[in-house]
Amino acid sequence: MSPSEPPRITAYGCGPDEAALFRRAAAxxxxxxxxxxxxxxxxxxxxxAGSRCVSVGHQARLTAAVLRALRQAGVEYVSTRSVGRxxxxxxxxxxxxxAVENVSYSPDSVADHTLMLMLMxxxxxxxxxxxxxxxxxxxxxxxxxELRDLTVGIVGTGRIGAAVADRLRGFGCRxxxxxxxxxxxxxxxxxxxxxxxxxxxxLHTPLTAETxxxxxxxxxxxxxxxxxxxxxxxxxxxxxxxxxxALESGRLGGAALDVVEGEEGVFYADRRAGPAAGEPxxxxxxxxxxxxxxxxxxxxxxxxxxxxxxxxxxxxHHRSDHESRTRAT
Ligand code: COI
Numbered sequence: 258m259s260p261s262e263p264p265r266i267t268a269y270g271c272g273p274d275e276a277a278l279f280r281r282a283a284a285x286x287x288x289x290x291x292x293x294x295x296x297x298x299x300x301x302x303x304x305x306a307g308s309r310c311v312s313v314g315h316q317a318r319l320t321a322a323v324l325r326a327l328r329q330a331g332v333e334y335v336s337t338r339s340v341g342r343x344x345x346x347x348x349x350x351x352x353x354x355x356a357v358e359n360v361s362y363s364p365d366s367v368a369d370h371t372l373m374l375m376l377m378x379x380x381x382x383x384x385x386x387x388x389x390x391x392x393x394x395x396x397x398x399x400x401x402x403e404l405r406d407l408t409v410g411i412v413g414t415g416r417i418g419a420a421v422a423d424r425l426r427g428f429g430c431r432x433x434x435x436x437x438x439x440x441x442x443x444x445x446x447x448x449x450x451x452x453x454x455x456x457x458x459x460l461h462t463p464l465t466a467e468t469x470x471x472x473x474x475x476x477x478x479x480x481x482x483x484x485x486x487x488x489x490x491x492x493x494x495x496x497x498x499x500x501x502x503a504l505e506s507g508r509l510g511g512a513a514l515d516v517v518e519g520e521e522g523v524f525y526a527d528r529r530a531g532p533a534a535g536e537p538x539x540x541x542x543x544x545x546x547x548x549x550x551x552x553x554x555x556x557x558x559x560x561x562x563x564x565x566x567x568x569x570x571x572x573x574h575h576r577s578d579h580e581s582r583t584r585a586t
Contacts, residue, residue, distance in 0.1 A: 265289040266572045267305040269297045270314035275338070278565040279312075288569060302326035310572035312565075315339035316521065319357075321349045328353050334575040336360060338564040339555075340417070341491060343464040358571055361416070362555070362563035367461075368420035370554035371489050374513035375457055378485045379404065383548045402456075405429035410455030412448065412471070413462030413490065414440045421459060436462075452479040457487060464491035474499035483510040489554040492518040497537040504544050511546035515554040524551040 268279045268290055276292045283290035291308065295301045297317050305311050311332050313319065319327075319335065324346060327335070335357045337345060347357045377383060380401035388398070408431040411418045418434070422441045425432055434443035435451045448471075452458060458480065462468050472486070472495045480486070486509065488495060497518045503509045517524075517538050532539055541547045 263287055263289045264310075264573060265291065265308045266310045266312060266569065267291040267293070267308040268312040268568070269293055269295065269301070269304070270317050274561060275314075275565055278562055279569070282566050282569050286569060286573065288573065290569075297323055297327060299323060299326040302330045302332075305330040305332050308332065310334040310336065310575055312336045312338060312568040312572060313345075315341060315344055316525070317344060318521075319345040319350070321346050324350050324353060324355060328355055334358075334572060336568040336571045336575075338568050341463060343491060356575065358575075360564050360567040360571060362560040362567065363557070364416040364420040366557040366560035367417045367489050367554040368424055369557075370515065370550070371417075371421050371459055371461075371487060372424050374487050374489070374515065374548060374550070375404070375409070375459070375485070377548055378457070378487065378511050378513045379407065384545060407431070407456040408433060408454055409457045409459065410435065410451035411441075411443065412436075412451065412458065412460050414438075414443075415461065415463075417489075418459075418461035421461065449476065449479055452476055453481065455484060456481060457485045459487040460490040460494050462490055462494065464493055469493050470496045472496060472500070474502075477503050477509075480509060482508055485510050486512040487514075488512070489515040492516040492520055497541070501537070501540055501544070504541075504546060509546075511548070512541070513548040513550075514541065515550045516552055517541065517549065520552060 266288060271279060271292050271294055279290055279292050291304060293304055297313055297319065299322055305327055309331060311327065313335060315337060333355060335350065335355055337359050340359050342357060342359050345357055350357045381399055385399045405428055409425055410433040411422055412435050414434050414436040419441045422432055422443055432443040433451045433455055434441055434445050435448045439445040474496055477499045500512060504512060519537055523536065523538060542549060
């Protein structure tokens with residue numbers, strides 16, 4: 258491709274709203290964009306021919322085989338429209354000459370949702386709304402707790418964890434935080450201590466080999482009796498079997514989960530015709546003290562726009578870096 262040709266990028270896995278945003282943003286920035294709803298795979302890698310940069314969604318599974326196919330199609334750069342990169346074999350990508358970057362988007366989307374889940378949990382909102390739907394308007398079961406009387410433990414204090422902390426300060430609760438690198442104004446404590454002291458534990462740490470099952474059986478057993486777990490990070494941060502046992506026994510007060518182990522292929526699908534049995538999700542959904550949202554915490558108009566525009570901008574930035582490197586040689 259000559260430098261005067263418009264840059265081309267392929268945007269995989271786009272829902273209708275992302276597709277419309279991509280087309281608009283691409284037209285505004287003079288980029289030729291191939292927008293497809295299909296996921297990147299060995300079979301669809303050819304769609305990336307002519308695009309040095311591709312944008313993928315967080316549901317894409319970029320295994321070594323898929324990355325190899327993309328590389329063969331000429332891809333040098335992958336921008337994932339998510340903060341998490343756990344769906345991509347980043348080490349392999351780098352080994353074969355593909356750079357991988359995430360995008361930043363409004364952390365307020367996830368932070369607002371996290372606060373909503375916390376408030377719904379401590380005010381028993383789900384069961385109250387369900388009872389009202391059944392015309393049961395009695396009072397006692399609805400009694401809740403006030404956030405200012407509670408201690409909230411934030412695990413992971415990056416942009417989203419920090420935005421959650423900002424909101425919680427307004428509620429006057431005691432804030433504990435755990436991170437390898439203290440980044441917010443809060444009482445920073447070791448993880449086990451945070452679990453022992455918190456009435457609500459909220460997870461905002463990336464999923465890596467080290468953080469898989471960060472909340473394992475031992476750590477869940479450390480949590481305060483009656484405590485709530487809020488997870489808007491990644492499902493595998495929590496050992497789901499251990500969580501279910503703690504919820505069933507009544508040791509934990511409840512869980513509000515936007516992410517669940519094994520959600521791939523289930524969340525965002527219409528399963529009304531008959532959900533498959535035995536999935537951890539179904540076991541969780543049967544529990545009265547569990548509130549599930551299907552990985553929608555990020556999904557606001559602003560965050561979606563940020564994701565698409567920043568993914569495109571990252572691709573263009575990579576391309577101009579590439580061109581200046583090529584001109585210099
Ligand atoms: C992330 O940004 O990593 C998320 O989990 C949101 C994603 C579904 C776009």
